[in-house]
Amino acid sequence: MSKVYAMFFSATGNTKKNLLAMAEGVAAALGAGGAPLEVEAVDVTCEPAPAPREFGPEDFALFGMPVYAGRLPLAVKDRLASFKGRGTPCLVAVSYGNRHYEDALLELADMAAAQGFAVKGGAALIGRHTYGEIQVTRPDADDLAACRAFAAEAALREGAAPAIPGNRPYRDGIMGGRFRPLTSEACVSCGLCVRSCPMQAIAEDCRTVAGNCLSCFRCIRICPVGAKNMDVPAYRDFAAMFSEKLKERRENEFF
Ligand SMILES: Cc1cc2nc3c(=O)[nH]c(=O)nc-3n(C[C@H](O)[C@H](O)[C@H](O)COP(=O)(O)O)c2cc1C
Ligand code: SF4
Ligand code: SF4
Structure with missing residues (x-):
């Protein structure tokens, strides 16, 4: 393995925390001689058109996005589209605000597979909701430890990923919410x-x-x-x- 790449959009930081913890788990599991692999964070939150990148089978990729109305946020999901794999092993994760994630994790897994990544697992993770006072301390230390442990185990899996819940066609998505700051x-x-x-x-x-x-x-x-x-x-x-x-x-x- 050469390097672990954590690629994410994260407006309020929940997805970023979760995905970087998962990347640490992968890096620890795949490192040699007790030394973890290097992790590179690829944050597309403020990048409307990220430069294309290509990854090989020797790399490991993670993709993360928040859930908007049970889907990936339509206005920004294409920010991950210019990243291509060549059988690159990969994990996908969505962060959602304690309501539900419906089709979003499946959508992210489908997107990664269509772009040439071999999806080995997925995670639907709770983060503080954007609105109101909902699970305001999450992801907490226990959540992040669970992310690390899951990713370390999933990175070593052989064969296809387990079934990821969701429906195709996906439910209707939204560009964003209705509140203007x-x-x-x-x-x-x-x-x-x-x-x-x-x-x-x-x-x-x-x-x-x-x-x-x-x-x-x-x-x-x-x-x-x-x-x-x-x-x-x-x-x-x-x-x-x-x-x-x-x-x-x-x-x-x-x-
Ligand atoms: C427009 C909008 C729609 C959302 N829809 C959902 C939803 O369908 N289900 C849910 O549980 N949380 C929903 N959330 C909350 C976010 O998914 C949640 O706070 C997430 O952790 C944010 O990730 P981030 O901090 O990486 O941006 C929504 C937030 C916004 C802004
Ligand atoms: S609202 Fe004003 S003070 Fe706050 S971040 Fe924007 S420019 Fe700065
Ligand atoms: S102006 Fe709108 S899109 Fe921009 S940071 Fe604020 S809430 Fe998000």
């Missing part, structure tokens, strides 16, 4: 949200948000002074209802 008087015009938006949707004035916004809340989470917000009654009411509805903890699933 607001900006309060506290904004110090540092430009961090402008530079970090996955869709380049925030104008140079740091306030105007274009229609292609995903409602991913990345800008809200990273603003250093808490100026970006969704502080309106319609969101607060939705968030309270949704948080109550999804309060029961779900567990990670590994295939």
Whole structure:
């Protein structure tokens, strides 16, 4: 084996944490003489058109994406499309916010297979939901340890991957959500949200948000002074209802 590549989109960081833990597990399992393989993180979150890359059978690939409405996020899923394998062994993982992942993991596995990767396993993993206060501490240390252990075992599997749940044709997907972030008087015009938006949707004035916004809340989470917000009654009411509805903890699933 030469190297482990972890390729992901992760607006609020859950997928990134999960996938890097899995990559560590793979690297440890496939390393020689007690030394893990090198891991390269390929983060496409702020890359609308990542440079094409090709991987060989001696590499190991991991693909990660969040779940939007039970599918991969339609506006960004093609960011992983320029990565091609030649029988490259691979694991796929989706992060979802404690509701459900429906067809998203199957979709990611199908995508990887169509691009020349040999899918050896998959994981559907809980992360803090974008909206409301749902599983706010996840993925936690136990989740990440489970990711490492699963990936280490799956990397050594012989033969085809076990069946991954989901339906074909996939359910209808969405480009993003309906909430558009607001900006309060506290904004110090540092430009961090402008530079970090996955869709380049925030104008140079740091306030105007274009229609292609995903409602991913990345800008809200990273603003250093808490100026970006969704502080309106319609969101607060939705968030309270949704948080109550999804309060029961779900567990990670590994295939
Ligand atoms: C537009 C949108 C739709 C979402 N749809 C779902 C969903 O169908 N099921 C679910 O459990 N979580 C859903 N979530 C929550 C995310 O999947 C979850 O927070 C995920 O861990 C985010 O990953 P990230 O931090 O890598 O961006 C949605 C989030 C957004 C923004
Ligand atoms: S990150 Fe926050 S403070 Fe910085 S420009 Fe954006 S809204 Fe303003
Ligand atoms: S403006 Fe929209 S797409 Fe950009 S980071 Fe904020 S919520 Fe995400």
